[in-house]
Each structure stands twice: as C-alpha cells, then as structure tokens.
Amino acid sequence: MPFPAVHPALDRALANKGYAEPTPVQAAVLEEGHATRDLLVSAQTGSGKTVAFGLAAAPTLLGDRPTFGPGGAPLALAIAPTRELALQVAEELRWLYADADAKIATCVGGMDARREARALGFGVHIVVGTPGRLKDHIDRGNLDLSQLKVAVLDEADEMLDMGFREDLEFILDQAPAERRTLLFSATIARDIATLAKRYQNDAVRIDATDKSRQHADIEYRAYRIQPNEIEHATVNTLRWFEAGRAMVFCSTRDSVRHLQSSLLERGFASVSLSGEMGQRERTEALQALRDGRARVCVATDVAARGLDLPDLGLVIHAELPVNRAALLHRSGRTGRAGKKGVSVMLVPHSRRRKAERLLAEAGVEAQWTGAPTFDEIRKADDARLLDPVHFEAEVSDEDMAVAKRMIAERTPDEIAAALVRLLRKEQPAPEELSDPAADRPGKRERVRADDGTAAQPWPGERLQPDEVVWFRMDIGRNKNADPKWLIPLICRVGGVSKPQIGSIRTFPEETRFEIAKTHEKAFREAVAASSEDVRITPSEAPTPGSMKAAKFAGHKSGGPRRDDGERPFKKPYAKRAEGGEGDARPPFKKKPWAPHADKARGEGGEGGKSFAKKPFKPKPGFKKGGFKKG
Known part of the structure; x- marks a missing residue:
C-alpha cells in the first residue's frame, strides 16, 4: 500500500x-x-x-x-x-x-x-x-x-x-x-x-x-557462562557474529568503563555511552559508530534509550536487564526497519532462573547454548576466508598487476599463508571458555575428558575420591558455618554449580570442601578474581584423626574437661546441704502429694477428686472383640 x-x-x-x-x-x-x-x-x-x-x-x-x-x-x-x-x-x-x-x-x-x-x-x-x-x-x-x-x-x-x-x-x-x-x-x-x-x-x-510478531526480526540467544568469564564471553560473541555494528549493555557506569577498556585492549574499535559523559563526548561516540570508525558501543540502559543506530546487527546483554521492559528496549536497538538482528544474553549459571523469567515475561524464546569456543571461532574464521564473495568482487588493473608480480616471485602456498596471516592479525584473538552446564548424554553415562579425568558428574551423583581436589576457607563453626549457606557462597565465589562440589567438612576454625578436578582451574581463577571477603586456598584432605578431634573440640554437648578427666556439670553449685566440698548436683526434692492424689493412692487424703481405677462397664451392644454388626 x-x-x-x-x-x-x-x-x-x-x-x-x-x-x-x-x-x-x-x-x-x-x-x-x-x-x-x-x-x-x-x-x-x-x-x-x-x-x-x-x-x-x-x-x-x-x-x-x-x-x-x-x-x-x-x-x-x-x-x-x-x-x-x-x-x-x-x-x-x-x-x-x-x-x-x-x-x-x-x-x-x-x-x-x-x-x-x-x-x-x-x-x-x-x-x-x-x-x-x-x-x-x-x-x-x-x-x-x-x-x-x-x-x-x-x-x-x-x-x-x-x-x-x-x-x-x-x-x-x-x-x-x-x-x-x-x-x-x-x-x-x-x-x-x-x-x-x-x-x-x-x-x-x-x-x-503486533503481539504475534513482537521483535520477530530479532533472534534471541542465551549463552551459559561462568560468572568470572563475562569479558571473555563478550569477546567471543563479538568475534563469532562479526556484526558491522554491535551494542553491549551493562548495568553500571563502572561496568561500562571496565568492559570498554578490556575491548580496546583486545583490539576492538569501541566507544562507550554512560550518564556521566558530557554531550560532546556522547555525540562524538555516536558519530564514530555511524561513520564506521567504531564497531562496538558499550552502554548503560539510560544512555542508550531511544538510540537508532544504522546497521546494528548485534545486541549483547553482558549483564542481565532489570526487568522485561529493559530486555525488550535493549534488544529493540537491533532488528529495526525490517532488518534482522541478534540479541544475546550472557547468563551465569547462578542467574539462569532470572534469565528464564525475563524471557517468559517478555514472551520471547531463546536458544540456550554455551558461548562460542576458541575452536568454533577459528573454524568460522576459516570459512569466512573461503567465502566466494571475496573472489567474485571486481579487481582493478593495479591490484591485478601486484597479484601477478607476487605469483612470479612467490609460490601459491606462501602467498596464501601471508594473506591468512594478515587477515588474522587484524582480528582480536578469541578466548578459551568453558560451558558450566553443557547438555549431557544418557542418564548414567560418564564422559571422560581429554586428559583421562572424569568429566562433570550428574546432579546427585557422588564425586569419587580420584575426581576431586580439596580446598579450605577461613570460616568454621566459630562463625556458624553451615552447608546451607556455604554451598551458595562457594558457587558464587568460585563460579561453579552444586554438582561440582563434593564433601564439606566443618572444623572450629575452618571448612574444607571438595571441588571436581574438571573445574579446578576455573575455580582457582574465579577465586583469585573474586572480591568476596572470604579466603579460599588449596588444602589437603582432612585425616580421620583431625575430623575426630574437631568433632569433640568445643562441642555443644560438653564444655572443657577437668584435669581429672571428669566432665563437670554445666552449672556450678554450692556446697551440699549435708556439708562437704564440690560442685555435685543438688539433692532431689520430693514434691508433696496433693490431697486428691493421696486419696487416689488409698491413703485417706481429704478432699479433691479421686483418681482411683473404676470398674469397667461395657456400653450396650459391646462384646469382646468389638461391637456387634448391625
């Protein structure tokens, strides 16, 4: 029309x-x-x-x-x-x-x-x-x-x-x-x-x-990541899609500054937008995106409201939006005017429920996978190098003259290798990532890792002694250590989930726990990068003797023992009524019987209700073994 x-x-x-x-x-x-x-x-x-x-x-x-x-x-x-x-x-x-x-x-x-x-x-x-x-x-x-x-x-x-x-x-x-x-x-x-x-x-x-086609031009994806790998996952996502322009959303100004600096360091032409920036800085950043001098914009929600950037093909939620409206607003920066776009959510395993709730409230379906890995990105780079579009473009006479000179002086293998090296030099290197909850095979099948160690166990399946390493934290029973809150703490600090945590042993001054060997490296890196006020270090497995000693040290059922080995009473008492030293129990005092109780015992007490046993009087219709039928 x-x-x-x-x-x-x-x-x-x-x-x-x-x-x-x-x-x-x-x-x-x-x-x-x-x-x-x-x-x-x-x-x-x-x-x-x-x-x-x-x-x-x-x-x-x-x-x-x-x-x-x-x-x-x-x-x-x-x-x-x-x-x-x-x-x-x-x-x-x-x-x-x-x-x-x-x-x-x-x-x-x-x-x-x-x-x-x-x-x-x-x-x-x-x-x-x-x-x-x-x-x-x-x-x-x-x-x-x-x-x-x-x-x-x-x-x-x-x-x-x-x-x-x-x-x-x-x-x-x-x-x-x-x-x-x-x-x-x-x-x-x-x-x-x-x-x-x-x-x-x-x-x-x-x-x-059009509620039936809301954001129909946007493809939603959700990537499972470790909490300490947000930067690496952002890098790999940008490298995987190779969009002409991309926008990365963070929740705070500090996050924007940190992530944009990391992208610049890795070789991405990027700019940032946040509420603290002046109008001149914001205008320059937007102009850099529009004229192609910058490819990535890292922004907060407030700074990116209402932006209409041409050819914005990718939106990355480096930090989850606060609500449904923010999700749709962020994602709506791409897929505009009939063009296709991709919206990617980076979801740490501890935030998966929130991500699923946001998607459900927004009425969109996302494809859940792990973030693109180093090997997958390298394969995609190879496929891009062999794309026929590079060989179908028109070549000028000047370029052809240089090509013929190169063929005369170099072998085809040398020319191709030099071309590949030059192209990859311009591309930021992808990062190594791990999928914290990859789809696993059949019910009891255990996949082995490349080095022969056991892969991630199934939820509820106990880790074996040769599949774990021990760590300790400086929190013990003296600080009310309890697995109910220790497990979420370990998951948050170490970037692991509950199936990767084995036994937990609590001592008066410390707690020792098992971590699956498959996640040991990632756990150590996450602990080193964590800002939590808890100290976690590698440890040896607790010995039976230390566990037994810890069981009785300061136990609630008894305080410190006396020199003679006898356990004192919890409450010290004065001397016995009959005389003598010590802190023995007080003498038992017999409570007097009430008059009605004396009467019940047949001792002739005065007054009160008698509790003597009364003779049995069956009700009508009763016979031994139960009531009569009918």
Whole structure:
C-alpha cells in the first residue's frame, strides 16, 4: 500500500528518501478521520513513530499553505525522554519538513542553553526537547507555548519511568487547551492512561503493536557462562557474529568503563555511552559508530534509550536487564526497519532462573547454548576466508598487476599463508571458555575428558575420591558455618554449580570442601578474581584423626574437661546441704502429694477428686472383640 497524500512538501520528502510503503503505525495514524483528532498510540520501538507523528501533525500545522512562512512562537512541540532521542527526532523532522521551510530548534540537556534561547528568540515553527530543559526555558521566559497547535509525547512510558511526570504536566499546562495532543508509548499502562485522560480530548486509541510478531526480526540467544568469564564471553560473541555494528549493555557506569577498556585492549574499535559523559563526548561516540570508525558501543540502559543506530546487527546483554521492559528496549536497538538482528544474553549459571523469567515475561524464546569456543571461532574464521564473495568482487588493473608480480616471485602456498596471516592479525584473538552446564548424554553415562579425568558428574551423583581436589576457607563453626549457606557462597565465589562440589567438612576454625578436578582451574581463577571477603586456598584432605578431634573440640554437648578427666556439670553449685566440698548436683526434692492424689493412692487424703481405677462397664451392644454388626 503506497503512502496516502498528506501534503505536497512532505510527499516529495518521502519520495526522495525512498519511502514506498508506510509501516503499520504510519498507516494507522494516517487513516481517514484522524487528521484533527488526539491520538493515543502504542507502538514498539523501531516502528517508524517519528515519521508517523510528523505526518499526523502536518494537516494541523500547514493546512493548505505550501510552506510555514516566518517563524515565531512554536506551533508544534515534541518531547522525548533523552537528548539522543530528541536530537534524532529533530533530524527526522528536518528532512521531512525541509521543503515546507520549517524552522526546527532543539532544547536538550547538556547543550548550550544560551544558543538555544537565541534560536527560540529568532522564531521557530517546531521545538524538540527533553522535559527538564523545556521547563527551564519556560521558567526563564525563552519558550512561549501560547500559539502551540500540536504537542507530541514520544516514548511517554519512558519519561514517566524516569520521573518526568511533574515536568510534563507543567509543560502541557502552559499550552492552549484546544491543541492536539499525540501521545506515543510502547505500552499503555495505568500512568499513561491517567496522563492521556487529563491532557487529551476524546483521543483515538491506536494499537500498532503486533503481539504475534513482537521483535520477530530479532533472534534471541542465551549463552551459559561462568560468572568470572563475562569479558571473555563478550569477546567471543563479538568475534563469532562479526556484526558491522554491535551494542553491549551493562548495568553500571563502572561496568561500562571496565568492559570498554578490556575491548580496546583486545583490539576492538569501541566507544562507550554512560550518564556521566558530557554531550560532546556522547555525540562524538555516536558519530564514530555511524561513520564506521567504531564497531562496538558499550552502554548503560539510560544512555542508550531511544538510540537508532544504522546497521546494528548485534545486541549483547553482558549483564542481565532489570526487568522485561529493559530486555525488550535493549534488544529493540537491533532488528529495526525490517532488518534482522541478534540479541544475546550472557547468563551465569547462578542467574539462569532470572534469565528464564525475563524471557517468559517478555514472551520471547531463546536458544540456550554455551558461548562460542576458541575452536568454533577459528573454524568460522576459516570459512569466512573461503567465502566466494571475496573472489567474485571486481579487481582493478593495479591490484591485478601486484597479484601477478607476487605469483612470479612467490609460490601459491606462501602467498596464501601471508594473506591468512594478515587477515588474522587484524582480528582480536578469541578466548578459551568453558560451558558450566553443557547438555549431557544418557542418564548414567560418564564422559571422560581429554586428559583421562572424569568429566562433570550428574546432579546427585557422588564425586569419587580420584575426581576431586580439596580446598579450605577461613570460616568454621566459630562463625556458624553451615552447608546451607556455604554451598551458595562457594558457587558464587568460585563460579561453579552444586554438582561440582563434593564433601564439606566443618572444623572450629575452618571448612574444607571438595571441588571436581574438571573445574579446578576455573575455580582457582574465579577465586583469585573474586572480591568476596572470604579466603579460599588449596588444602589437603582432612585425616580421620583431625575430623575426630574437631568433632569433640568445643562441642555443644560438653564444655572443657577437668584435669581429672571428669566432665563437670554445666552449672556450678554450692556446697551440699549435708556439708562437704564440690560442685555435685543438688539433692532431689520430693514434691508433696496433693490431697486428691493421696486419696487416689488409698491413703485417706481429704478432699479433691479421686483418681482411683473404676470398674469397667461395657456400653450396650459391646462384646469382646468389638461391637456387634448391625
């Protein structure tokens, strides 16, 4: 279906950009009868919302006029949650309204507020900004909304989540009540519905999300990894897919700095985005991604909101998102505008349940595997070198002359080896990884490792003495050591799971435990890199004598013994009533019998109820062996 005619200037802009058919959200807002109505639209990220509300606002802003004319107080206001998204919206509207001579100004945090004030003073038609900066310009008298005809709230749910409710309400209260309000949100939650009810007038509800095909262009994968191998798994994932552009998400600024530094050290052209960066740094980082100088962007959720990077083929969740919305938002950076993308979650074994819950809540299915290994990546590199596309490209005369000279001076084997060496030199080396929970064969089959040692046991199967090594930690019964919390501690610190832990022996000052030999190396590395406040070192197996001594040392059933070998009573007592030294037990005091008890014993006590045995009186129908039938 071609685009319906909206306005001659906008129709030409769409044709020049190559827009042939509208997306579902664009077609929905352009339906007949929506040209003058308020719109409440739910559409997922990457669906063409910016062009949609730009087209929807055109009849109100331009009418039958070919161009806008001189600028003045703004006629349209678009509000976005982040500066990056606001700048992207402004760029989209500039090419869309270029033939209509629209003057578009931006008001976003981190930019020069005085320059923005001068642009507003010269007169504009459309203003795009973030809530905080827009409110600041209104307070200073730089922004006059008295002539506003259209107000657009883009990603309204994100703005409410970020705490901009009061700023949004303040801004909308400054605009005329008869304006059109176009509200776009990924979901229409209760807060969004309340905002729409207050600031929209009989809005048309449009649901442009295709729930049966949500993120259909995104392939989800979940990689099982050791907790201490996040960096290595990120490197191998980037090397495996070799995407033109990739985004790696972390939870904190410190994680972003650390991971991006590691990628730079390994040879990846990477940039970072986090909330602590200034606008100039963020703009330079995004420009490096767009022009190809950088291939990988490491970012936090806040810094990456609303980003639309071209040809972003891969998203890596180096740290798990906090909720379903964050998962979909991160993953939605790829698979946009009909292009395919991949979203990879790196899942330590201790976080698998959370990852499965996030995927279930998001309604997406992921393929669970181990992360790409060193050997798998090398095989993929070899396949890429032999790809026919390299040999089908057109060769210039100059390149052919050099090739013939090389053939004359070198053998084909030498030329090919040099080519392979040069190509691999440009590629970061993959890392060695282990799969903490690889799919295992039949029920009782035990696979042997290359060195002859036993592979990982089945859950519940006891590790044999020749399959384990002993370690110790400086936590014992003096610190209430208990396997209930020691096992999770060992798993967290050492990057292992419960099947790799054997026996645990607790002593007064320490605890010794077994680790499967197959995971000894990874366990040692994880312990060395751990920041937990516990010291774990290699140890010898405890001897029977030490175990017996530990069993009775400071045991709860008895305190320290006396010199003569006798165990004293727990509570010291005074001298006996009859005299003499020592701390023996106090004499037994016989409790007096109650009168009714004396009577029960036949001693003639006075008063009270008698407890003497009464003669047996059978009930009617009773006979020896039970009651009669019937």
